[in-house]
Amino acid sequence: MADRKAVTADPAKTDARRRHDPELRGFASDNYAGAHPEILAALALANGGHQVSYGEDEYTAHLQSVIRSHFGSSAEAFPVFNGTGANVVALQAMTDRWGAVICAGTAHIHVDECGAPERVGGLKLLTIPTEDGKLTPELIDREAWGWDDEHRAMPQVVSIAQTTEVGTCYTPEEIRAICEHAHERGMKVHLDGARIANAAATLDVPMRTFTNVAGVDVLSYGGTKNGMIFGEAVVVLNPDAVRAMKHVRKLSMQLASKMRFVSVQLEALLAKDLWLRNAQHANKMAKRLAAGVRAIDGVGIKYAVESNAVFATLPHDVAERLQKRYRFYFWDEAAGLVRWMCSFDTTPEDVDDFTEAIAEEMGKR
Structure with missing residues (x-):
């Protein structure tokens, strides 16, 4: 039998080359950041040889024990390609064809997913305006009615985001109150955990404290914004809350053939503390940025800085000039509200240079 030789990379035979400035930093999105070196190392370990496809590989099997160490013995992970896919798969599996999902008006599933939950998932979103991106039992009751009315989509799921799309954070007690309120009314709770x-x-608590322990039924676990190349997971915390998850995932075009390369990233992130180290650092950089800009006259902070996001108000002309130096997005252009995001690889120098640039542009007015 001939010896098997591992296939190795030969850059001379490809046209692969670095096509960007690795020193370039921006504050537009934590999706702009590359992959954490520990994630890249894990991918290399998972490469080589053959593994069974479509999730029957060793890495996806081992991922289940990693997930259960964080979310309890009944938790089961279903890796998918991206966050929208995780949300759509989860919500489809939690609802009937006539079902509706209650969410905040700022929810990613409503604002940023191109109608995928409704067009692909076939469900109705019932949105509620909020002051800080957070739902409460009282707000939920604005749409939690009409279960016997055949003229109205039936509210079956409450979806919340942790952290919210405006960077605020639910306490475990707030999530527990939402879950109890929803369950009392026969509804389930989905948590969009992109961050x-x-x-x-x-x-400063384990993730289980505000998910399965608080009563959340299904979680969309986000890894891309926290150091992975691609991939998220639907984590079913309450098996009774979903139906035919595997079929829904495939039907929704979210079943990866080479799933080991998604699963090993999640394992690298979650098996020890990489997920927490990355998040702690990004949060710290956001607080540093907020502290710096608070000292600049004419710049305001809109929401509490409770994650890696800073929402600030500043004159429109200043924001436009600043965008020529650093990438970031308007959140509400008419109101002069912008969003600045920090990442696991944002450095104190990045923050200080950006703060100095803001001060310079404000000084030109």
Whole structure:
């Protein structure tokens, strides 16, 4: 039998080259950051040889024990490609064809997913305005009615985001109150955890404290914003809250053939403390940025800085000039509200240079 030789990379045979400035930093999104070196190392370990496809590999099998160490013995992870996919798969599996989902008006599923929950998932979103991106039992009751009315989509799920889309963070007690309120009315609770690690870092508690322990039924676990290349997971905390998860994932085009490369990233993030280290650092940089800009006349902070996001108000002309120097987005252009995001690789020097640039642009007025 011939010896098997590992296939190794030969850069000379490809046109792969660095096409960006690795020193460039921005504050537009934590999705702009690259992959954490420990994630890249894990991917290399998972490469080589053959593994069974579509989730029957050793890495996806081991991921289940890692997930249960964080979210309890009944938790089961279903890796998917991205956050929108995680949300749509989760909500489809939690609802009937006539079902509706109650969410905040700022929710990612409502504002930033191109109608995918409704068009792909086939469900109705019932949105509620909030002051800080957070739902309460009282706010939920604005849409939690009409279960026997055949003319109205039936409220079946309450979806919350932790952290919220405006960077605020629910306390465990707030989430527990929502879960109890929803369950009393026969509804389930879904948590969009695109930045769940940042919430745990802010609260200084394990993620289980405000998920399965608080009563959350299904979680969309986010890794891309916290150091992974790609991939998230639907984490089913209450098996009775979903139906046919595997079929829904495949039907929604979220079943990865080479799933080991998603699962090993999640394992690298969660098996020890990489998820927490990355989130703690990003949060710390956001607080540093907020402290710096608070000292600049004419710049205001809109929401409490409880994660890796800073929402600030500043004159429109200043924001436009500043955008030519650093990438970031308007959140509400008419109101002069912008969003600045920090990442696991944001440095204190990055923050200080950006703060200095803001002060310079404000000084030109």
